[in-house]
Amino acid sequence: MIQFALPSFLFSLLLLEVLSSYIFRRWERGVSLINGGILNLVAVLLWRLPSDTLLFSIPFVPVTLDLRAGIWEYGFRFQLTQNNEPIVVIVLLLLGTGMLLTAVASQGVVFPPSMLLIGAGYIGIALMVDAPISPVFLAPVSIAILMTVSVFPIQAGITGEALGSLRAILPPILATPFILLAAWNMEQLPLNPQDIRLAAGGAQLLGVGLLVLLAPVPLHSAQPQLGESSPPIAMALTILLYQTLALFLYFQATSSFPMLFGSTALNVWLTSTAAITLVWGGVAAAAASHPGRLLGYAMLHDWGLILLLLAGSDDRSRPMVVSLFALRILSTMSAAAGLAQLRQATGSLEPDRLQGVGARLPWSTAAFLLGSLGLAGFPLTAGFSGHWSAIQALAEGDWRFAAVVLIASGSVIFGFVRMVGIFFGRLENAHVPRERPLGVVFSVLAILLVTGMAIVPQLFEGPISRTLLSFD
Amino acid sequence: MAELWASVPAHVILGIVAGLPVILWDWRIALPGLLFVQIGISGLVGAVYGLSAPWPAVHLVVLFIAFLILLLSILQTSNVHVHQSGEFSSRLFRLLVLGIAALLVWNASEGIELPLLSDASKMLFLWLAAVALLTLGMTETALFGGVGLLLWLIPVQAFLSVLFPLPAVIVMLGILQLLVALACSYLILAEDDVLTSYEVPSTDPELAPGIQRRQSIAAGAQVLWYGCAYWFFSLVGRRQKTVVRNG
Numbered sequence: 001m002i003q004f005a006l007p008s009f010l011f012s013l014l015l016l017e018v019l020s021s022y023i024f025r026r027w028e029r030g031v032s033l034i035n036g037g038i039l040n041l042v043a044v045l046l047w048r049l050p051s052d053t054l055l056f057s058i059p060f061v062p063v064t065l066d067l068r069a070g071i072w073e074y075g076f077r078f079q080l081t082q083n084n085e086p087i088v089v090i091v092l093l094l095l096g097t098g099m100l101l102t103a104v105a106s107q108g109v110v111f112p113p114s115m116l117l118i119g120a121g122y123i124g125i126a127l128m129v130d131a132p133i134s135p136v137f138l139a140p141v142s143i144a145i146l147m148t149v150s151v152f153p154i155q156a157g158i159t160g161e162a163l164g165s166l167r168a169i170l171p172p173i174l175a176t177p178f179i180l181l182a183a184w185n186m187e188q189l190p191l192n193p194q195d196i197r198l199a200a201g202g203a204q205l206l207g208v209g210l211l212v213l214l215a216p217v218p219l220h221s222a223q224p225q226l227g228e229s230s231p232p233i234a235m236a237l238t239i240l241l242y243q244t245l246a247l248f249l250y251f252q253a254t255s256s257f258p259m260l261f262g263s264t265a266l267n268v269w270l271t272s273t274a275a276i277t278l279v280w281g282g283v284a285a286a287a288a289s290h291p292g293r294l295l296g297y298a299m300l301h302d303w304g305l306i307l308l309l310l311a312g313s314d315d316r317s318r319p320m321v322v323s324l325f326a327l328r329i330l331s332t333m334s335a336a337a338g339l340a341q342l343r344q345a346t347g348s349l350e351p352d353r354l355q356g357v358g359a360r361l362p363w364s365t366a367a368f369l370l371g372s373l374g375l376a377g378f379p380l381t382a383g384f385s386g387h388w389s390a391i392q393a394l395a396e397g398d399w400r401f402a403a404v405v406l407i408a409s410g411s412v413i414f415g416f417v418r419m420v421g422i423f424f425g426r427l428e429n430a431h432v433p434r435e436r437p438l439g440v441v442f443s444v445l446a447i448l449l450v451t452g453m454a455i456v457p458q459l460f461e462g463p464i465s466r467t468l469l470s471f472d
Numbered sequence: 473m474a475e476l477w478a479s480v481p482a483h484v485i486l487g488i489v490a491g492l493p494v495i496l497w498d499w500r501i502a503l504p505g506l507l508f509v510q511i512g513i514s515g516l517v518g519a520v521y522g523l524s525a526p527w528p529a530v531h532l533v534v535l536f537i538a539f540l541i542l543l544l545s546i547l548q549t550s551n552v553h554v555h556q557s558g559e560f561s562s563r564l565f566r567l568l569v570l571g572i573a574a575l576l577v578w579n580a581s582e583g584i585e586l587p588l589l590s591d592a593s594k595m596l597f598l599w600l601a602a603v604a605l606l607t608l609g610m611t612e613t614a615l616f617g618g619v620g621l622l623l624w625l626i627p628v629q630a631f632l633s634v635l636f637p638l639p640a641v642i643v644m645l646g647i648l649q650l651l652v653a654l655a656c657s658y659l660i661l662a663e664d665d666v667l668t669s670y671e672v673p674s675t676d677p678e679l680a681p682g683i684q685r686r687q688s689i690a691a692g693a694q695v696l697w698y699g700c701a702y703w704f705f706s707l708v709g710r711r712q713k714t715v716v717r718n719g
Contacts, residue, residue: 074640075640076640131640132636132638132640132641133636133638133640133641138640138641138644141641141644141645141648142644144648145644145647145648145651148648148651148652148654148655149651149655151655151658151659152655152658155658155659155662157662158662159662159663159664159665160662160663160665162614162659162660162662162663163612163614163617165655165659166614166617166656166659169621169652169655170608170621173621173624173625173648173652174624176628176645176648177628177631177632180632180635180636180641181586181631181632181635183636184587184635184636185587197585201585
């Protein structure tokens with residue numbers, strides 16, 4: 001019986017998947033289905049195992065996993081802890097879902113291996129518990145490296161427009177020096193405990209670094225641009241993986257350095273930039289006619305609301321942030337699944353080629369519309385419960401914020417009403433093929449998940465409480 | 473030598489060279505300019521701030537490789553935006569913006585603390601960061617996006633190496649610089665519609681399908697075999713280490 005530390009197993013598994021998806025790239029559909037299935041299975045198993053389990057024997061294979069053992073390489077220590085377990089599971093689920101969806105709508109030959117490699121990197125960041133500098137401070141450099149690699153799957157050989165990919169890598173690269181300089185200040189604190197400028201300077205730098213990393217306006221432009229120019233699943237995965245780790249880092253930093261809020265105006269910076277972000281997302285969505293760009297603006301609006309709640313920094317806002325982000329993942333993946341199939345069928349997401357496709361591809365269109373509307377908190381979609389509680393919480397503090405959110409959400413919904421007009425108008429292109437059976441299965445699953453979460457939102461309560469416990 | 477690098481004229485020359493690409497907006501000036509700035513900054517952190525021997529040279533080698541990566545793509549592309557340097561009026565506008573940025577940096581530098589750096593070096597590093605941000609703000613192409621990002625990373629790499637002379641930090645920032653160059657180099661080619669319309673990537677199975685498929689599978693199997701053998705070997709070694717440390 002061979003015994004592996006869990007990080008070794010995860011990295012080995014992902015490396016094998018990277019190699020298999022590259023070598024057998026001609027059989028992309030089959031390989032993606034197998035790889036995606038395995039990743040989802042590992043994620044579910046990891047989540048369902050009781051937290052005190054130390055060893056796990058893999059059925060039919062003489063391998064035992066030591067779940068809490070760590071590995072050391074070059075001064076870095078990787079270990080699964082209660083703290084990082086939810087992030088590892090989310091990354092695995094996102095990767096697994098992305099691979100499964102690739103089976104119905106190809107995102108380019110380079111997508112599966114490169115995205116798996118990037119996913120392995122994100123898991124590495126989440127598992128890092130010790131490093132030459134505190135992992136909280138070193139994580140932005142690693143995220144910057146991974147976002148730079150992400151340029152390849154999100155550009156996916158598409159010619160012409162390249163600025164979206166370029167802008168996607170800006171926030172982590174710009175944030176890196178601020179956060180590392182904050183690390184130096186924090187490291188000097190025990191040597192000069194009397195020097196209050198060190199603590200205040202460190203907190204200021206960390207606050208600025210985190211704000212840049214969270215990428216509100218004016219660092220937002222990658223989201224809508226990628227929505228228009230990149231393959232939808234690649235875009236959704238890149239943005240969601242990045243934001244998952246950025247939020248994790250934010251929670252870790254604010255837990256480790258509570259003075260962050262006392263010594264800086266981080267709340268004010270976050271509130272003002274988040275309000276502009278959500279308003280801009282709403283206003284621009286109302287005018288967008290490209291469905292990918294519209295999805296990008298809807299995501300931007302939703303991200304602005306999450307940042308606005310993050311600025312609350314009290315015990316009530318944190319569960320709402322986690323809940324909204326979980327619903328965001330669900331809505332975005334559903335919308336991306338539908339949009340990717342529309343793109344696959346029509347060959348382009350230009351509005352004139354999508355005229356009337358709703359009649360020919362009803363399930364994909366429904367998955368896209370329901371998922372996207374969830375990002376605006378439309379009733380009977382996944383995002384409704386999260387948006388409703390967020391608006392109530394904001395109204396208790398200042399009703400004007402709640403009104404702004406409502407108006408911006410209304411703008412996003414208006415944008416999608418126009419899109420419904422395009423999708424269900426007269427069919428322009430009679431050569432658009434009908435949906436494939438596997439595509440219908442995935443679209444129906446997405447619709448069921450999105451509407452199911454709207455009807456029974458308490459299904460998310462257990463996972464959200466466990467995630468919250470891990471952040472405390 | 474340390475006196476030369478620490479002198480104010482050396483700092484001023486580096487600052488001017490860094491600002492020139494913004495005004496002239498030409499890759500023939502921008503890429504050598506980056507290299508020149510890196511030589512100066514490596515000399516500065518090595519001679520004045522005592523960064524130990526291999527690291528200043530490593531910084532230089534990394535940027536030289538990044539320079540070559542970008543150059544290869546520039547030589548292949550036919551994109552007019554890469555090869556043209558703009559009108560006189562736009563140069564004048566950029567000169568004006570650069571002047572305003574210089575005044576702002578001059579004013580703001582007193583309130584900003586960069587530990588372990590002299591005033592002149594602090595001013596130079598802030599100026600380089602400001603020029604990088606201006607380049608990023610004004611660019612519409614991947615080429616100058618890459619130039620801006622590398623110009624941002626040169627002072628970041630140098631300053632953080634002085635603060636944390638740890639191999640892990642220096643290596644990670646070096647990897648980031650190389651990846652930025654690779655990504656921008658790829659985007660320069662992606663921006664060129666003409667090039668990508670007839671150039672097929674060598675990994676594409678649609679190119680001579682039969683041969684490509686056989687070669688792909690044979691080469692892939694070889695890579696897989698060597699890779700698995702090495703991975704297993706290192707895994708067993710690491711597992712033993714892990715057992716000992718956990719014990």
